[in-house]
Amino acid sequence: MNRAITYEPEERIFHIAGKTFSYILQIYREGYLAHIHWGRKIRSYNGTKGLRFMDRGFSPNPDPEDRTFSLDTLPQEYPAYGNTDFRVPAFRVEFPDGSTVTDLRYKGHAIFAGKKALEGLPALYAEEGDHVETLEVTMEDTLLPLRVVLSYTVFKDHDVLTRSARIVNGSGETLKLLDALSVNVDFRKDGFDMLQFSGAHIRERHLVRRSLEMGQTSIESRRGASSHQQNPFLVLVEKGTTETQGEAYGINLVYSGNFIGQAEVDQFHTTRVSMGINPFEFSWMLEPGEAFQTPEAVLAYSGEGLGALSRTLHKAYRQRLARGRFRDKERPVLVNNWEATYFDFDQEKIYEIAKMAASTGIELMVLDDGWFGKRDDDRRALGDWTVNGEKLQGGLDALARRVRDEGVQFGLWFEPEMVSEDSDLYRDHPDWCIHVPSRNRSTGRSQLVLDLTRKEVRENVVEQVRRILAGAPITYVKWDMNRHMTEVHSLSQPPDRQKETAHRYMLGLYEMMEVLTGEFPHILFESCSGGGGRFDPGMLHYMPQTWTSDDTDAVERLKIQYGTSMAYPAVSMGAHVSEVPNHQVHRTTSMKMRGDVAMAGNLGYELDITKSSEADLEAIREQVSFYKGIRGLVQFGDLYRLASPFEGNETAWMFVSEDKRAACVFWYKVLGAPQEPFRNLRLEGLEEGADYTVTASGGEMPPLRAGGDELMGVGIPLPMLEGDFKSCAFLLEAKA
Template identity: 55%
Template sequence: MIHFDRTNKRFHLHAHESSYVLQIVQGYPLHLYWGRKLSALRGSAGPLFVQRSFAPYADPKHPEFSLATLPLEYPAYGNGDYRHPAYQVQLENGSTVSDLRYAGHRIYQGKKKLSGLPAAYAEDNQEAQSLDILLKDDIDGLQATLTYTVFRDFNTITRSVRFTNGGTAPIRLLRGLSASVDFRDGRFDLLSFYGSHNNERNISRHPLSKEMQVIESSRGASSPQHDPFFALLRKRADEDHGDVFGFSLVYSGNFSAQIETDPYRTVRASIGINPFDFSWKLEPGESFQTPEVVMVYSDRGLGGMSRTYNRFYRTHLARGQYRDQERPVLINNWEATYFKLNEKKLLAIAAEAQKLGIELFVLDDGWFGRRDNDKSSLGDWTVDRRKLPHGLGWLSDRIHDLGLKFGLWFEPEMVSPDSDLYRAHPDWCLHVPDRPRTLSRNQLVLDLSRADVRNYLVQSLSSVLRAANINYVKWDMNRHMTEIGSERLPADRQRETAHRYMLGLYELIETLTARFPDILFESCSSGGGRFDPGMLYYMPQTWTSDNTDAVCRLKIQYGTSMLYPAIAMGAHVSAVPNHQIGRVISLDMRGHVAMSGNFGYELDLTKLTDDEKKTVGKQIAFYKSIRPLIQFGDFYRIESPFEGNTAAWCFVSSDKSEAVGFFFEILADPARPLLTFHFKGLDPDATYENAATGDAIGGDELMYGGLTVPAGRGDFRSAIWRFRKKQGKRQDDR
């Protein structure tokens, strides 16, 4: 999968159906090609040495060799390249110039783990091959190892960098991005996500501008405002056609993605830890590991990119026993009770859930300390006996007696000023001396860079998880960082705090998930505020958004599907009027939207009418029948809710033997056009049977001719079709 041409010092990385080529020239790794798979690259598109006006050069005999114009694979600062660098260091003498040159390489089977960080993995050494390129600066002793891994069955390349101080004096890393790619031209559109709480992962697509474009977070989390991802699309690329280059950072903290067009219309795309308010001191012999970037190439448009990311993240990033298990249908009590919970009410909801076929009961916020609102008790992980006089163990046993599994909500990373923990340890939160401590949602952020704080959380959470039969944990995080400082770090390391927090968080979660491997962990951050690959490595699903309105969820789940598989997306049916925006939507449409992810309910089941309970029971039974297809099948986007009054998508099994299609019409139209639903991803030569009517229809007809969407009255309507492939040879028209 990786070939090295010793004569030309050229590396050719062969992924499943794509190639990535770089070459060492005068000690610098130069980027030559990334795209459709090539048998070889023999020089037809080699590096161009062009003398540009006023471009600096180090060798007077070769003014055409200028770092300002070459496609550098990992560019430095200060040596003549005026574009933004991938890394920057500060030496003991105050200078910020370095010059990393090729010093060797190693090609090996499989893929190494990253120290302290989440990363993709290979299940056996034969499905992946890796390349380490060692770069050295002979003056200051800095070393950087560029690591590339290609996967046999995916159009996927992962990249990361490990810096080592091989000198005798401290070096301060000011900037250390994970990957940088220089493209020969700028004929791209940029696609990224933007949003806010309750409005995550809206899609932005626009042509590259003539200046720097930055997608970033400096909030201490990947954030709902931007996702650590972007894609460059060729101008005519769409959902199903054209070249797409995706960059996704496996990290949950501050990040920056930069796309820079230079005066000669070449493009530099880079991504990694946000250099804003960041530095890392490397003593002699110390190393720093950057997070990993997962780069995906698709010549089948955004859909091809998405299905690669979906499958790759489901099978080579998510881990644990639940990775390949069907996820349970759940009921969460939050919107039913909020903080006003008690044993009688919870058991009444659970009893109704059992009758309807629900499999998991989740107890949300309000069960601990004296948590009657969001102003107290975070950090005090002891049961509130006023609300649960018999304790969690008793409640869990009663839930299990009903035939349901039992889940519990935590927000471990936070502390309330009104808590026993804060009164005992006011220094345990992130803070800066002599500055006020800014509150958000009446809470502060615990300093997870500290081992004593992490040890407390391991002990207190483990005590709760051992005291009851708990099958599921919802791990929430409801505020971003301010006053980012740590009492335990010296002054010259304070700008390491945010990243040390992330390393501490990853260590904490790794410890707990390893200690309790039978618990299904779900990540949450006020909904989708930290829905990123880093968290998916530890927790195989994420609560997609606190906004449960079905119309809003069309966009949120559509955008999320660009990267993440349906099995990772928590999606619940809630009450109407919707608690977030007040909209009233049919139970059918609410169910169909939520069925397109990891299905559950978040409402008071005891208040449903008999007819509503019948509908819910049918929804659950139907979802269970299609659950393997939704959670493990391939997802195809058909109509975008960002572009009109309708949305549509389908799920197709990997062997194309089964498919289910969803169509959504948002508002009634007095001059409604004839609407047609076209499946994607079917076998065009096969015959499929409609599970509801028994009608036999060719796969080609379902994709190219389509199905007429039933007409009706009223807003917020949906339709669903399920087809199974028929055995035997198809009888075509004669």
């Protein structure tokens, strides 16, 4: 097996090689760790991108005898603050004397097969037979025994690189960590565009592309969660990069809390990009001998456009981020009662929904909010995870068994991180929420955030959830979180550690998820935060799918799902058909389009199926049957985006099997127009020499036969569908 990581001692060069990329570092001069190259793979590095310097005014010099060398112009791997580099640092620590100057130099390195787990944090993992190698570079301050261990792991089979840093206090004094980012890359050029994925609740992960100009461009969350507003993912692209051509550099943080991603173009037209825990309101007291582990960042490169970058991330996340028995298993078609009943239901209503669902082929009934405590609205009972006996007179176990007897699995909604002021838990433990004792406790959705930094709080919640899950045949859990953090303060921490609260919360949450998902491996967990407010790799490590957005409108979902797909695979996206007029935007779309949009993720329904017309019931039966036939393609195939909803009236994407013998294409048109032209849709990802049969699922056009080269070079003719909100699905099968 060829080594993926090599070290050339004479030149002091590290070369990390994926399938399509090279990542090269160099130990320069007296131990400075410099970044040489990240991009297109090269066989070997022979100095073509050697470091060059000149006397630059106002860039100070560490060595008074050499006015050409300055850290201000050195492309660094993990830049610190205060020692001649004025750009944004990745690392900053405050010493007992109040100074924040560090001088990290190379101390040693190790190269080994496999990958170490990150203590208490989600991360990509290696399995037996993987070609995975790790480089650890140890840097140490020149004054104090403060070490930073930079970790680089290449997953050669999956073509991604992961990075993180472990900061170790080897001194005898307590240090205060102020900045601890996970990744920094210094490009010796500018001219990039930056792609970010921004929005709001019910408008998540819209694609935003902007040119990087001189100065700093950033995305961040200060909400205690990765957030609806920004996603911990960014892509730098060369000008002109499209889905199918050009260079793209993606960075995604495996973390669910406060983060920052930033790009800085400096005076010399170089670009520094970095990502990690947001330094805003963050610090960490590092006692003698203690270490701080940063979250992991995933780096992916494509020289063939954004589509190839996405497919690289999708495969890595499906196979080496998600875990458990559902990782490689097709996900069930479900019906959720939320938009059907909200809080107004009883056990007979839920049973009737499940019974009707069974007649359509739906496989899972999910009981959403309102089944516990005295929960008749969203103002009370969070934290009281006991069955509401007035609604469910026979209890959860009896209801779940009745549902199961109809041939349908049973799932349940929780919001374990929250507490209502009107709850027994809050009345018994009013100090268990995150709050500042002397100040007002602001609420969101009439609820407060439980302080998961405290062991007793975590244990109480875990025990309540454990008791419910063990007491009924439950096979699915939707784990929700509907409030961001304010008044961030914990009674478990002394004053000088209060800025650790947000990160300690995440460590506590990850611990709870590790325990519960480990104890109930037969349960499919889906994460949620008002829909897509915590759609990030950290959550996908514990829960292999996420409710993509509370917005179920088919038109809005085109942009949401398109943007989400830039980093996250279709199998991670919960997507439901809901009632019309839609409850979020009050738009009326066809059952056909709603189904075609939802089938591009994990298909579900969120409507009162007992009140559906016979025509709608028949449409649901047809959709469920069709989806079960393509489910493996959608959930585990390669995704190709063909037309962007951010660029026009139409959207299209397709899923292709690994052997390229089968594919499914979805095409959507939002608004009708007069005198529309006849057009073809060019496909991608097929085998050029294979011949395919193309069939429209709804009979919108007669079947055709064509070669893969023709379908990609010329395309398939699109049907002329009159009116607004139209869609079509095409099945492709290669002839034997």
